[in-house]
Amino acid sequence: MTEYRRVALIGLGLIASSMAHAMRAKGLAGEIVGHARSAETRATAREIGLVDRVCDTAAEAVQGADLVVLAVPVGAMGAIAAEIAPHLAEGATITDVGSVKQAVIEAVAPHLPGHVHFIPGHPLAGTEHSGPRSGFATLFVNRWWLLTPLEATDPAALARLRSFLTGLGANVDEMDVHRHDLVLAVVSHTPHLIAYTMVGVADHLRRVTHEEVIKYSASGFRDFTRIAASDPTMWRDVFLTNREATLDILGRFTEELFMLQRAIRMGDGDMLFDYFTRTREIRRGIIEAGQDTAAPDFGRGAPVPEKKA
Amino acid sequence: MTEYRRVALIGLGLIASSMAHAMRAKGLAGEIVGHARSAETRATAREIGLVDRVCDTAAEAVQGADLVVLAVPVGAMGAIAAEIAPHLAEGATITDVGSVKQAVIEAVAPHLPGHVHFIPGHPLAGTEHSGPRSGFATLFVNRWWLLTPLEATDPAALARLRSFLTGLGANVDEMDVHRHDLVLAVVSHTPHLIAYTMVGVADHLRRVTHEEVIKYSASGFRDFTRIAASDPTMWRDVFLTNREATLDILGRFTEELFMLQRAIRMGDGDMLFDYFTRTREIRRGIIEAGQDTAAPDFGRGAPVPEKKA
Known part of the structure; x- marks a missing residue:
């Protein structure tokens, strides 16, 4: 089952x-080229x-490829598209x-020639690690891979990509x-900004030492630090490019927080x-939807069982 | 090695x-009574x-016990102390x-007779689950158990309790x-309030459906929901009784968040x-301090290896 040559x-x-590991494990590509x-x-x-x-230029890497995956920070997509077009x-x-x-889409689409199929995508999977050594074959198993096809998308190209991504486990x-x-501003972008902020607050406090914060981070803060350890370049670009939705959700978050803060102050x-x-x-809904496990000593990122065929 | 009769x-x-399971696993108590x-x-x-x-009253449960553990919400401690004294x-x-x-301490100490040793404590361990079925023997392994002894604490009683808690794995x-x-307001209480708030925001949004929030919760939001699923009674009492420190840290958090929000708005x-x-x-500091693992597919709550003797 080779989906792409x-x-x-x-x-x-x-x-x-992670895609490279998964493609090899599942035999989804004839050849994998990287840059x-x-x-x-x-x-x-x-x-x-x-x-x-491994190619030294992106232009060389895409030659003869029937699938090209742009896996760079959002802010670098436009320049790469212009280079490879x-x-x-x-x-x-x-x-x-x-x-x-x-x-x-705004950064990439204008550069691409009419003879290719551009299908934007976003895998909802990740860890706080980055770089070429951080990947593993099961990252996408049982995770969502969202596609936002443009109006004129070729149905055959879309079906083939969907089949390939399903093959990766997504x-x-x-x-x-x-x-x-x-939706992503709600479930991912704003939570990340909030986690970054909380970790920043802990770091700036002079009355509580850095050592104490690290030592006693169990239960609560630790999950924040995991989220706030995500790739800085990637997240800078996310906030700059999804500015409007993030600011909207942040406004709602602040209103809500002030209401709870007032309840604490008033003893309500x-x-x-x-x-x-x-x-x-x-939380119960998320567990029932299969997006996490309820087992008490079996956590978020634990190996996900293979999907049943 | 029976630490208490x-x-x-x-x-x-x-x-x-969890204490019951751990005491049995390690043989730390002659008899375990519960209420x-x-x-x-x-x-x-x-x-x-x-x-x-299992006793129907707290008064009955404490009779003849050489160790009494008050494991009720903070707001219920005073009444229980008065009852058992x-x-x-x-x-x-x-x-x-x-x-x-x-x-x-303010709620409990005034009720206790002079012939007992009151040593306040706090295990930094937990999951989002609660109730008698949620415990497991390894919850405290490699986790901190903080004691805040009062000035007049008997050194022998303190040493015995420390030895017992170490026996539980802490x-x-x-x-x-x-x-x-x-310190707890920084590393635990405020992060919990923030997680509750973010989950509440997602729930209130009419433009993003409940179903979408649950479905796409991977990466970011999911960790918040785990934190925000913690016991409501326990956390209500935490915020009401650690009001000053929580409000202080919340104020700092809001300032910091506004600064980042402005950077997003200005494109900085x-x-x-x-x-x-x-x-x-x-985050790196926390991993080096052994409070979490860096392994990419091995998460927060995964079974903790037994401590080396």
Whole structure:
């Protein structure tokens, strides 16, 4: 089952390296070619044999590829698209893995020739690690991979990409571009900003030492630090390019926080209790939806069982 | 190695039930007696054989016990102390597992007779689950158990309790009461309130459906929901009783969040990048301190290896 003859991975971070491992494990690509802007990353990729061939330029990497994956920070997508555009093979599919979709489409689409299929995408999978050594074959298993196809998308190219992503282990869903950016602002972008902020607060406090914060981080803060350890470049670009939705959700968050803060100040225990009871229900919904496990000593990132065929 | 002849657990939730399992696994108690206010909880405890004897009243449970553990929400500690005080054995040690220490001391200490040793404590361990079925023997392994001894504490009673807690697998540390409440406001209480708030925001949004939030919760939001699924009664009491420190840290958090929000609005990418780079360092510190694991597919709550002797 070879879905594509040659897959070019542009950018060799967590997502691309996990795709490489998964493609090999599942036999989804005839040849895997890779490129990273940094010479150090290319050297590491060669050293660990991450892909079949590492190219020094993106232009070289995409030549003859029938699938090109743009796996660079959102802010770098436009320049890469301009660079590779003249070298893309006739009929190739171009996708990306950016966490924001409207901004990527605006940056990438104008550069691409009419003879390729551009299908924007976003895998909802990740860890706080980055770089070519951070990938693993099961990262996408049982995780959503959202596609936001443009109006004129070729159904055959879309079906082939969906089949390939399903082969990586992901559950593929299609979504409106604008809706994607709003939903992600709620479930991912704003939570990340809040986690970064809380970790920053802890770091700045002079009365509580750095050592104490680290030592006693169990239960609560530790999960925040995990989220706030995500790749700085990637997240800078997410906030700059999904600005409107993030600021909207942040405004709502602040209103809500002030309401709870007031309840604490006024000693309104009933209000706090009711609020905390409601949020607990949401957690139950997530467990029932299979997006996490309820087992008490079996955590978030534990190996996910293989999906049943 | 029996550390106490008879241990009375008052409250049979996550912490107490985990203590029961750990005491049995390690042979740390001659007899384990338990009491819970709710008849349903007592019935469950009897059904699963959680402890050796379940008593219908706290007064009965503490009789003849040389260790009494108050494992009820912080707001219920005072009433329980008043109830058990006349029934405490000469020389017994009384400890608690409340997340706030100053308020517990103020509520409990005035009730206790002079012939017992009150040593306030707080295990930094937990999951989002509660109730008598949620406990497991390894909950405390490699986790901190903070004690905030009062000035007149008997050294022998303190040494015996430390030895017992170490036997449960915990790392025991002593801390000033006031400092405990401030440090915990930073590493636990405020992060919990923020997680509750973010989950509440997602729930209230009408433009993003409940179903979408649950479905796409991977990466970011999911960790918040786990934190925000913690016991509502326990957390209501934490915020009401550690009000000052929580409001202080919340104020700092809001200032910091507004600064980042402004950077997003103004498109200040350098500021965001620098901030996110600093927070990543804190995460590294936590991993080096052994409070979490860096393995990419091995998560937060995964079974902790037994400590080397």
